[in-house]
Amino acid sequence: MTLLMPAPEPEIMSRRNEVIARLRAILPRESLIVDEVARRAYECDAFTMYRALPLVVALPESVEEVRAVMALAAEMNVKLVPRGAGTSLSGGSMPLEDGILLGMSKFNRILEIDYENRCARVQPGVQNLAISKAVEAQGFYYAPDPSSQIACSIGGNVAENAGGVHCLKYGLTTNNILGLEVVLMGGELIRLGGKHLDSEGYDLIGLMTGSEGLLGVVTEVTVRLLQRPPVARVLLLGFASVAAGARCVGAIIARGVIPAGLEMMDKATIHAVERFQPCGYPLDAEALVIVELDGTQIEVDHLVGFVHEIARDEGATTIRASTSEAERLQFWAGRKNAFPAVSCIAPDYLCMDGTIPRARLPEALAGMDRLAKAQGLSVANVFHAGDGNLHPLILYDASKAGEVERAENLGFDILRLCVSLGGVLTGEHGVGVEKRDLMGEMFSDVDLEQQMRLKCAFDPAGRLNPGKVFPTLHRCAEFGMMHVSGGNAPFPDLPRF
Amino acid sequence: MQCASATLDIRDEADAADAICAANARGVSCAIVGGGSKSRLGRSAPQGQSLSTRALTGATLYEPDELVLSARSGTCLGEIEALLDEHGQQLAFEPMDYGPLLGSAKSAATIGGVIAVNASGPRRIKAGAARDHLLGFRCVTGRGEIVKSGGRVMKNVTGYDLSKLVCGSYGTLALLTEITLKVLPKSETECTLLAIGGDEAESLALLRRAAATPCEPSSLAMLPAGAAPLALDAHAAAIRLEGPAISVTARRDDLATRLASEGLRFETLVEADSKALWRDLRDAAPVAGRTGQVWRISVAPTEGFAVVERIRRAGAPMLAHFYDWAGGLIWLCVEAAPDAHAAAVRGAVDVGGGHATLIRASEETRANVDVFHPQPASLAALTRRVKESFDPAHILERGRMRAEF
Numbered sequence: 001m002t003l004l005m006p007a008p009e010p011e012i013m014s015r016r017n018e019v020i021a022r023l024r025a026i027l028p029r030e031s032l033i034v035d036e037v038a039r040r041a042y043e044c045d046a047f048t049m050y051r052a053l054p055l056v057v058a059l060p061e062s063v064e065e066v067r068a069v070m071a072l073a074a075e076m077n078v079k080l081v082p083r084g085a086g087t088s089l090s091g092g093s094m095p096l097e098d099g100i101l102l103g104m105s106k107f108n109r110i111l112e113i114d115y116e117n118r119c120a121r122v123q124p125g126v127q128n129l130a131i132s133k134a135v136e137a138q139g140f141y142y143a144p145d146p147s148s149q150i151a152c153s154i155g156g157n158v159a160e161n162a163g164g165v166h167c168l169k170y171g172l173t174t175n176n177i178l179g180l181e182v183v184l185m186g187g188e189l190i191r192l193g194g195k196h197l198d199s200e201g202y203d204l205i206g207l208m209t210g211s212e213g214l215l216g217v218v219t220e221v222t223v224r225l226l227q228r229p230p231v232a233r234v235l236l237l238g239f240a241s242v243a244a245g246a247r248c249v250g251a252i253i254a255r256g257v258i259p260a261g262l263e264m265m266d267k268a269t270i271h272a273v274e275r276f277q278p279c280g281y282p283l284d285a286e287a288l289v290i291v292e293l294d295g296t297q298i299e300v301d302h303l304v305g306f307v308h309e310i311a312r313d314e315g316a317t318t319i320r321a322s323t324s325e326a327e328r329l330q331f332w333a334g335r336k337n338a339f340p341a342v343s344c345i346a347p348d349y350l351c352m353d354g355t356i357p358r359a360r361l362p363e364a365l366a367g368m369d370r371l372a373k374a375q376g377l378s379v380a381n382v383f384h385a386g387d388g389n390l391h392p393l394i395l396y397d398a399s400k401a402g403e404v405e406r407a408e409n410l411g412f413d414i415l416r417l418c419v420s421l422g423g424v425l426t427g428e429h430g431v432g433v434e435k436r437d438l439m440g441e442m443f444s445d446v447d448l449e450q451q452m453r454l455k456c457a458f459d460p461a462g463r464l465n466p467g468k469v470f471p472t473l474h475r476c477a478e479f480g481m482m483h484v485s486g487g488n489a490p491f492p493d494l495p496r497f
Numbered sequence: 498m499q500c501a502s503a504t505l506d507i508r509d510e511a512d513a514a515d516a517i518c519a520a521n522a523r524g525v526s527c528a529i530v531g532g533g534s535k536s537r538l539g540r541s542a543p544q545g546q547s548l549s550t551r552a553l554t555g556a557t558l559y560e561p562d563e564l565v566l567s568a569r570s571g572t573c574l575g576e577i578e579a580l581l582d583e584h585g586q587q588l589a590f591e592p593m594d595y596g597p598l599l600g601s602a603k604s605a606a607t608i609g610g611v612i613a614v615n616a617s618g619p620r621r622i623k624a625g626a627a628r629d630h631l632l633g634f635r636c637v638t639g640r641g642e643i644v645k646s647g648g649r650v651m652k653n654v655t656g657y658d659l660s661k662l663v664c665g666s667y668g669t670l671a672l673l674t675e676i677t678l679k680v681l682p683k684s685e686t687e688c689t690l691l692a693i694g695g696d697e698a699e700s701l702a703l704l705r706r707a708a709a710t711p712c713e714p715s716s717l718a719m720l721p722a723g724a725a726p727l728a729l730d731a732h733a734a735a736i737r738l739e740g741p742a743i744s745v746t747a748r749r750d751d752l753a754t755r756l757a758s759e760g761l762r763f764e765t766l767v768e769a770d771s772k773a774l775w776r777d778l779r780d781a782a783p784v785a786g787r788t789g790q791v792w793r794i795s796v797a798p799t800e801g802f803a804v805v806e807r808i809r810r811a812g813a814p815m816l817a818h819f820y821d822w823a824g825g826l827i828w829l830c831v832e833a834a835p836d837a838h839a840a841a842v843r844g845a846v847d848v849g850g851g852h853a854t855l856i857r858a859s860e861e862t863r864a865n866v867d868v869f870h871p872q873p874a875s876l877a878a879l880t881r882r883v884k885e886s887f888d889p890a891h892i893l894e895r896g897r898m899r900a901e902f
C-alpha cells in the first residue's frame with residue numbers, strides 16, 4: 001500500500017468507551033453502531049482499495065443531534081468523518097480508526113418543493129435521483145446527474161461537486177445550488193443563501209461545494225429545479241481514429257452548439273459494451289461520439305441536421321440519429337453500461353478521473369498507452385468529451401501478485417500526464433485519499449498552505465475529515481493565523497482592529 | 498474625501514507581491530483599482546494607497562473551440578468582448594457596466610473588477626453568474642503571497658474552489674493578476690416578447706409562468722409603466738428568447754399563445770431592439786437616469802412584489818424601480834436620505850430572506866450605512882476568519898465590505 005493514513009491516536013483509542021458513553025447521551029440506541037461486525041459495513045466507500053474500521057458510527061436524525069455530536073467531537077478532540085451514501089471513488093468518506101463516522105443516511109426527506117421559485121429544499125441524505133423523481137410529474141428535474149445517481153446522496157454531491165453527462169450544458173452541482181445549511185465543528189449552525197440568487201458577502205456556498213467534507217457538515221440543501229426540455233435526440237457518430245472523433249467534438253462546439261451531452265469512448269470500451277449488451281454501436285470504429293441535443297422539437301431537429309453535417313465534414317464513418325425515445329435510450333444504454341461492461345472483460349478495474357484541454361486528447365491517449373504498456377496493463381477509456389474529463393479504466397487482476405500496486409502506479413502516472421498536458425488531477429471524483437499525495441503536482445506549497453488556512457478558518461483543530469485532500473497535516477498555529485493568541489502573529493507591530 | 502496618497506502601478510505578480518508585503522510591513526491599507534468604474538461601489542473607506550492594475554493587460558490564452566480565455570486582470574472588458582465577438586462568442590453572464598449608474602466613465606471596467614464584484618446581468622437566470630464562469634485565477638493574497646487556484650479546464654474539483662470565493666470579494670482577499678474564464682457561443686439571434694397591460698403583480702406572475710414553460714426564456718424582466726428605456730404607457734413583462742432563428746420564432750409564438758389573456762397585448766422586439774433593451778436593463782437604465790439612492794435587492798422570485806410593497810408601506814419614498822430575474826432581482830431608486838431608508842428596505846427583505854445592497858449613495862451615507870446586508874453573528878465571525886486566512890492584517894480594501902475588516 002502506498003497511501004498512508006495518519007496513525008490512529010492512542011489517546012483517542014483509549015477513550016473509545018467514554019466517547020460512546022457520551023454519544024449515548026445524545027443519540028437513541030439504534031442510532032449508534034458500536035458492534036464490530038456492524039461497523040465493518042462502513043469500512044470503506046467505493047474506493048475499495050483502502051479500508052479502516054471506524055471508532056463508532058453515529059447516525060443522527062435531526063440537526064440538533066448533528067450539532068450535539070459535532071460539539072462533543074470538538075470538546076473531546078475526537079476526529080469526525082461525514083458520510084453520505086459512501087459512493088465516493090476517492091476515499092472521501094473512508095472512515096478513520098480514531099474517528100466518529102457521521103452517517104447522514106437518516107436525513108432522507110424532501111422538505112419543500114417550490115415550483116414557482118423553481119427550487120427544492122432537501123435533506124442531505126436524499127438520493128440524487130429521488131429529487132428528479134419527486135418533481136417529474138410537474139415537468140421539472142434536478143440537472144446534475146452523476147452515473148451513481150440512484151445511490152449517491154445530495155450531501156455527498158455537494159461535498160464532491162459531482163458532475164454528470166449533462167453538465168456541459170447544465171453545469172455541475174456548484175452551478176445548481178441556491179442554499180445550504182451547515183454545521184461547523186463545535187456545533188455552530190450557519191445558513192447560506194436561500195431561494196434567491198448570488199448572496200453577497202463571500203460565496204461560502206461555492207467554497208463548501210467540492211470541499212470534500214473538510215469544512216462542515218451539510219444538513220440542508222436548496223437545489224435549483226429546471227424545466228425538463230420537451231424533446232431530446234441523440235446522434236451516434238463513429239470515427240476511424242480517436243483524433244478524428246476529438247476534432248469533430250471541437251468542431252461542434254466551435255460552430256456554436258453546446259449539446260446537452262457530448263460523450264466519447266474508445267474501441268476497447270465499444271467492444272466491451274457490445275459484448276455486455278448489444279446496442280448497435282459500430283464495431284469497426286476506433287472512437288464513438290454520442291451527442292445529445294435537447295430543447296423544443298423544432299430546435300432539436302434543426303440542430304440534429306446541423307451536427308449531422310459537421311460530422312460528415314469531419315469524416316465520420318457512422319452517423320445515426322435517434323428517431324424515437326426508445327432509440328435514444330438504446331443509444332445511451334451502452335454508455336450507461338460502460339463500467340459494468342468493462343468489469344466483464346477484466347476481474348478488476350480502477351476508475352480514474354483526470355481532465356485535460358480537449359485538443360490534447362490524442363496525445364493523452366498515446367501517452368496512456370505507453371504508460372500502460374510499461375506497467376504491463378491495459379486501459380479502456382470513456383470520456384465526457386465535451387469538457388475534456390477522462391475516465392480511463394485501468395484493467396487489472398487483484399489476485400495476481402503486484403497488480404494492485406502496478407494499477408495504482410499507472411493511475412498516478414496517468415494523472416501526472418493529465419497535469420503535464422495542462423489539465424487537472426480530478427474532474428469530478430474528488431481528491432480524497434486517492435489523489436492526496438499528488439496535490440503537489442498541481443499546486444505549490446504556498447497554494448496548498450492558503451487552502452489549508454481556509455480549512456483552519458472553519459475547523460481550527462483540524463478534526464473534521466483529516467488525512468484527506470492535503471498531503472501533509474499541519475496545526476493551524478503553524479500558519480500564523482491572526483487570531484492565534486500569543487506573540488506569533490505575522491505582523492506583531494500592527495494595530496489590531 | 499481623503500485622497501489616496503499614492504498610486505502604484507502593478508506591472509506583474511512580483512510587483513504586486515512586493516507592494517503588498519511592503520504595505521503589510523508599514524500597516525498601510527491598499528485600494529485595488531482597475532478602470533475605476535466601481536470606485537463608488539461598496540462602503541466608502543479611504544485607503545492608504547492605490548494599487549493600479551492598468552498596466553497588467555492582455556489576453557494570455559484564447560482557444561475558442563475549447564471555450565476558454567485567460568487574461569491579465571487589468572485588461573479592459575471591452576477588449577475581451579471584442580476579441581470574443583470575432584469568434585461569435587461572449588461572456589454569457591453579461592457583466593453589467595456600472596459606469597452609467599454610478600456616474601463614472603462608460604465602458605471603463607476591467608475584467609478583474611468584473612470578477613471582484615461578481616457582476617452578472619439579465620441572462621444570469623439561465624447562464625449563471627460571473628462566479629459560474631471563472632475557471633481559475635492567479636493572485637497575490639493580502640499576505641503578499643502568489644497563489645493560484647483552479648485551472649483552464651471546464652471540470653475540476655482539485656482542491657477548494659477558491660474561484661467562487663474571490664468572485665464578489667471586492668478585492669478584500671487578494672489582488673487578482675490573471676483570470677481564466679469559460680466563454681460560450683453567442684446565440685444566432687434573439688427577440689423579446691413584451692406582454693403589456695397587466696398590473697405589477699400580474700406581470701410578475703406572468704414572468705414566473707413563462708419561466709415554467711419549455712420555451713427556455715433567457716431573461717425575464719418587468720418594467721413599470723413609464724420606465725426607461727421603453728417608456729410605455731402601461732406595465733410590461735419582457736421575455737427574452739435566444740437561439741437559432743427558427744427556434745426563436747417558434748418559441749415566441751408558443752409563448753404568446755400560452756400567456757394570452759384578456760387585457761394583455763403582445764409586441765415583439767426583434768434582434769437589434771431586443772439587444773438594446775437588455776443592454777439597458779443590464780446597466781439598470783430604469784433607475785440609473787434618476788437622481789436618488791439606488792438599492793439592488795435579491796430575493797426569491799415570488800417575493801419580489803411583496804418586498805416592494807412592504808418598502809412602500811414602510812414609507813420609503815420610491816422614485817423608480819424595476820424587476821429582473823423573473824422578479825427575484827429588484828432595482829430600486831429612493832429619494833436620498835442620510836440613512837438611505839435602510840431599515841425600511843432591509844426590514845422588507847428580511848421577512849422572506851435575501852439581501853439588499855446599497856449601490857448608489859453619497860460617500861457619507863456609504864460610510865455610515867451598511868452597504869452590504871448585515872450578517873448573523875456566527876456568519877459574520879466565519880466571514881472574518883475567511884478574510885483573515887487571506888489577509889490577516891486587513892491590508893486589502895480595508896472596510897470596503899464590512900466595517901470590521
Ligand SMILES: Cc1cc2nc3c(=O)[nH]c(=O)nc-3n(C[C@H](O)[C@H](O)[C@H](O)COP(=O)(O)OP(=O)(O)OC[C@H]3O[C@@H](n4cnc5c(N)ncnc54)[C@H](O)[C@@H]3O)c2cc1C
Nearest residue numbers: 084085086087088092146147153155156159162163213218
Ligand atoms: C458507479 C459509480 C459511478 C459514479 N459516477 C459519478 C459521476 O458520473 N459523476 C460524479 O461526479 N461522481 C460519480 N461517482 C462518485 C460519487 O458517486 C460522487 O462523488 C457522489 O457525489 C458521492 O456521494 P455520496 O453520497 O456517496 O457521498 P460519500 O461517498 O458518502 O461522501 C463523499 C464525500 O462527501 C462528504 N460528505 C458526505 N455527506 C456529507 C454531508 N452531509 N456534509 C458534508 N460532507 C459530506 C464525505 O465526507 C466525503 O468526503 C460515481 C461513483 C460510483 C460508485
